[in-house]
Amino acid sequence: xxxKTTNTIYWISTIxxxxxxxxxxxxxxxxxxxxxxxxxxxxxxxxxxxxFISIAKLLGSIAILIPGLNSIKEWxxxxxFFDLAGALYSGVASAGKFDPMMLTMLIWVIxxxxxxxxxxxxxxxxxxx
Numbered sequence: 001x002x003x004k005t006t007n008t009i010y011w012i013s014t015i016x017x018x019x020x021x022x023x024x025x026x027x028x029x030x031x032x033x034x035x036x037x038x039x040x041x042x043x044x045x046x047x048x049x050x051x052f053i054s055i056a057k058l059l060g061s062i063a064i065l066i067p068g069l070n071s072i073k074e075w076x077x078x079x080x081f082f083d084l085a086g087a088l089y090s091g092v093a094s095a096g097k098f099d100p101m102m103l104t105m106l107i108w109v110i111x112x113x114x115x116x117x118x119x120x121x122x123x124x125x126x127x128x129x
Contacts, residue, residue: 003125010118017111018061021080024108025061028054043094057083064115070123077116084108 027035028050035054039045056079063069063076084105091102 001121003122006118006122006125010115010122013111013114013118014064017080017108017115018065020108020111021057021061021083025054025057029058043090045090053083064119073119077112077119080112081109084112 028039031047031050031054035050036047039050040047060076060080060083063072064080066073088102088105092098
């Protein structure tokens with residue numbers, strides 16, 4: 001695979017992943033009623049946690065979009081994946097069973113995995129050059 005192809009796949013998946021995470025954060029920056037209903041009423045999270053996790057997702061999304069910042073980017077990817085894993089776990093725990101609709105989380109997870117994989121592939125190519 002060429003460096004150009006690696007960079008293209010990396011940037012497309014990274015922008016898509018960041019946009020999805022930003023989209024999921026927007027409703028919680030000033031918690032909307034929908035966010036409160038989902039996270040507080042249905043899952044039992046305190047309302048202040050909604051804003052905290054939304055700001056963290058926003059900062060993590062920005063960090064993965066900025067070239068360089070390799071150590072911070074590694075932490076940002078970890079945080080974003082912890083958020084997604086926590087969302088999936090919270091959904092199962094609060095429902096008491098696995099709902100097949102939770103598979104829609106793959107819409108968020110797959111671009112993140114592709115972005116992370118190609119970021120490392122890109123970094124390896126940069127080090128070897």
